[in-house]
Amino acid sequence: MQPLYRSQQTKPIDAAAADYLQIDSYQLMQRAALAVYRHLPDCETLLVVTGPGNNGGDGWVLAELARQDHKKVLVWALQKPATLSGDAAKAAEDYQGEVVYAAPAEPDQFDVVVDALFGTGLSRAPGGLYQDAIEYINQCQAKVLSVDIPSGLVGDTGVAYIPTVQADKTVAILNMMPGHITADGRDYCGELILDRLAVPERVYADIDPSAYVLKQAMLNLLKQARKHNSHKGSYGRLLVAGGQHGMLGAVLLCGTAALVSGAGLIQLITTQEQAPWVPVHRPELMALGFTGSEHQIHIPPADVLILGMGLGSSQWSKALWQQLMTANIPTVLDADGLNLLADCDEAADSIAVMTPHPKEAARLLNCAVKDIQADRIKAVETLAKRYQCVVVLKGSGTIISDGEENFICPYGSADLATAGTGDVLAGMIGGLMAQGFSALQSAQMAVVWHALTADHCALGRCLTASDLIRHLPEVLI
Numbered sequence: 001m002q003p004l005y006r007s008q009q010t011k012p013i014d015a016a017a018a019d020y021l022q023i024d025s026y027q028l029m030q031r032a033a034l035a036v037y038r039h040l041p042d043c044e045t046l047l048v049v050t051g052p053g054n055n056g057g058d059g060w061v062l063a064e065l066a067r068q069d070h071k072k073v074l075v076w077a078l079q080k081p082a083t084l085s086g087d088a089a090k091a092a093e094d095y096q097g098e099v100v101y102a103a104p105a106e107p108d109q110f111d112v113v114v115d116a117l118f119g120t121g122l123s124r125a126p127g128g129l130y131q132d133a134i135e136y137i138n139q140c141q142a143k144v145l146s147v148d149i150p151s152g153l154v155g156d157t158g159v160a161y162i163p164t165v166q167a168d169k170t171v172a173i174l175n176m177m178p179g180h181i182t183a184d185g186r187d188y189c190g191e192l193i194l195d196r197l198a199v200p201e202r203v204y205a206d207i208d209p210s211a212y213v214l215k216q217a218m219l220n221l222l223k224q225a226r227k228h229n230s231h232k233g234s235y236g237r238l239l240v241a242g243g244q245h246g247m248l249g250a251v252l253l254c255g256t257a258a259l260v261s262g263a264g265l266i267q268l269i270t271t272q273e274q275a276p277w278v279p280v281h282r283p284e285l286m287a288l289g290f291t292g293s294e295h296q297i298h299i300p301p302a303d304v305l306i307l308g309m310g311l312g313s314s315q316w317s318k319a320l321w322q323q324l325m326t327a328n329i330p331t332v333l334d335a336d337g338l339n340l341l342a343d344c345d346e347a348a349d350s351i352a353v354m355t356p357h358p359k360e361a362a363r364l365l366n367c368a369v370k371d372i373q374a375d376r377i378k379a380v381e382t383l384a385k386r387y388q389c390v391v392v393l394k395g396s397g398t399i400i401s402d403g404e405e406n407f408i409c410p411y412g413s414a415d416l417a418t419a420g421t422g423d424v425l426a427g428m429i430g431g432l433m434a435q436g437f438s439a440l441q442s443a444q445m446a447v448v449w450h451a452l453t454a455d456h457c458a459l460g461r462c463l464t465a466s467d468l469i470r471h472l473p474e475v476l477i
């Protein structure tokens, strides 16, 4: 799996790469700039906007390459060359073309704008001249190519400061960062290209990644045929509980998704009044009504429980939650199941996977949603360690953590931002666990399958949770 590194890990990565290639840091910068230059869209005229550090250095080198390639190049330097240091100063000195120190008039004279303002060294919101430059770039009609990362986007977290360069293409050098694909990342990077400068991954073997990118290939396991000599009992017994009055749809979506994911036997637990309707909607699903009594219900034997979708927070909800959470069944906890957990101090040993969206995560960590989104990796890791389970933090660039390692999904889109798609995901995770996959493996495969199905459907804003379930099989063909 493709590793993702934090900004503090990029210096040792650069050093290891230079060492492997047996070149110095300036030669590495030259290779980086050449790699970016090769990804430049077809153009005659380009503006290269350079900042105060080595990202700016890459820009100066790229500008000289373009000049030697007979392009019409202009560098807009936010920092005068005399104030630069190290490789960036050298790069500015080697540039033989035209330079300006203020915004060029006629922004539409350029075919391409290269954003070489900030890379991994961005440490605060761009203000003053830098803010003006980013706003200028964003107003240009030209195609925008960002070197390493769009300036203003925080590589560690994917938080985009206001303003951030809106790139058409981003060329990451040597390594990618979590911020390229989670939180705001995908809205700002445009087409994302990683150029490793022909340095093999093993060169960084000693550097611990912050996360890994999940890959489509992990679904190959699900494409394998089942043993002929097997039966429904071989694929697990699953309980799906939730759906207080008026919310039957949540458990129906979840149970149906588990069914289509291959689980053997599925029983839904909902209210006494709604239970008879379950087989009417989906004959393969069995149903059990819970009255809300304090007395222990008869809990059928099960390998996995999915709890919380449309559960609510009434007395009925709390009584069901309490009884099922103490039943000692490996549990996928979702939605209101998580909200009830946030309100109680008891340890919950049976939780195998929890699937919070940022608001549910914020309730569990007693903070605001913006604190979760400010560092999604930290949030998911904290939850996984606290509850000793696999945590799936949903949203753009869904992150999965088992407390040791983190995994980010690069697929899916805001087409999934519609009611019930989370219920479908919980059903898929529980459905895979019921078939014997580990909690982590089930979460990883379900998240990738779910996101790729949305991409495959290509229904845009018309996508519904039911469409998603219907199209699941097509991604495995």
Ligand SMILES: NC(=O)C1=CN([C@@H]2O[C@H](COP(=O)(O)OP(=O)(O)OC[C@H]3O[C@@H](n4cnc5c(N)ncnc54)[C@H](O)[C@@H]3O)[C@@H](O)[C@H]2O)[C@@H](O)CC1
Binding pocket: 014, 025, 026, 028, 029, 032, 033, 051, 052, 053, 054, 055, 056, 058, 087, 117, 118, 119, 120, 121, 122, 123, 124, 125, 126, 127, 130, 147, 148, 149, 173
């Ligand atoms: N040999 C090398 O050094 C290589 C460098 N590379 C490039 O170097 C970049 C990293 O270089 P740096 O570490 O110099 O980082 P940056 O080029 O991102 O710049 C950091 C500088 O910007 C300042 N700064 C940060 N936020 C600011 C803000 N909001 N307003 C004003 N100033 C701000 C910092 O104080 C620091 O001086 C990478 O992203 C990549 O583009 C790559 O070419 C790989 C090789």
Ligand SMILES: Nc1ncnc2c1ncn2[C@@H]1O[C@H](COP(=O)(O)OP(=O)(O)O)[C@@H](O)[C@H]1O
Binding pocket: 335, 357, 393, 394, 395, 396, 397, 398, 412, 413, 414, 415, 416, 417, 418, 419, 420, 421, 422, 423, 424, 425, 450
């Ligand atoms: N902007 C987005 N980009 C990618 N995936 C998204 C986006 N918005 C929502 N999703 C996905 O859609 C699902 C929504 O889940 P959730 O918020 O629990 O909805 P519900 O409770 O209505 O089912 C999650 O899998 C989430 O990751």
Ligand SMILES: [K+]
Binding pocket: 055, 115, 116, 117, 118, 119, 146, 147, 148, 149, 150, 151
């Ligand atoms: K940049």
